């Protein structure tokens with residue numbers, strides 16, 4: 001018999017069944033092992049270590065220096081000023097206060113940052129993460145994962161106060177507490193995984209997602225013959241009616257490549273919608 005579907009056209013999932021993974025403590029890292037809850041009905045989560053494990057203190061020093069320069073340049077840019085204005089607006093802060101509830105801060109989970117040693121956009125995206133963290137007390141610990149991160153990059157991320165996850169969660173972290181997902185220019189599958197793992201109103205209502213515009217996905221899909229699109233977008237499309245999307249202004253030459261098409265996404269689902277989403 002076919003699995004039951006809800007009015008959003010989604011199959012009934014096992015979102016309530018979940019498992020807990022306790023990460024081991026990493027060597028000399030400052031952060032303690034964290035507890036994650038990932039949804040059970042998903043692909044297995046693999047422990048991960050960098051493929052490129054060459055230690056090279058000189059390259060590490062150079063990369064840290066490059067990051068410092070990048071952050072300074074960003075901090076003086078019109079792009080950052082415009083983003084800061086947006087994040088300091090009453091409307092934005094009210095959303096954060098609502099989302100935090102009784103918590104004083106929320107974790108920031110950064111997926112898909114790319115190689116900060118090899119490319120400008122990942123450096124700029126990480127630079128924005130660091131500036132956000134420095135400027136907003138509501139942003140708590142920052143956790144980063146991208147399977148392509150090298151040992152050198154991982155050490156630089158540590159030096160900048162971010163912890164690199166030792167598990168490939170496949171984007172399926174559940175927002176059991178308020179969580180800010182920063183996922184610039186990720187593949188649609190990763191947003192799909194995130195939405196699927198959080199496909200419950202209480203979890204989505206606790207989630208902020210910075211990433212590719214869902215509105216653009218919808219427009220793109222409406223122009224395409226859907227049968228020719230191989231990659232699934234069903235959660236992205238189904239959640240559109242419950243999403244407030246706020247575009248960021250990326251019309252600044254030096255920052256366009258790193259941030260074009262990016263938006264904030266806030267989700268607002270009534271509790272009676274729970275039955276539709278399970």
Ligand SMILES: C[S@@+](CC[C@H](N)C(=O)[O-])C[C@H]1O[C@@H](n2cnc3c(N)ncnc32)[C@H](O)[C@@H]1O
Nearest residue numbers: 111112113114121145146147148170184185186
């Ligand atoms: C299109 S690239 C974007 C990279 C960077 N953000 C940029 O704008 O240049 C997507 C990134 O997602 C990463 N990625 C793939 N699977 C991932 C996973 N399971 N968790 C986190 N990141 C992942 C890829 O390695 C890649 O670096």
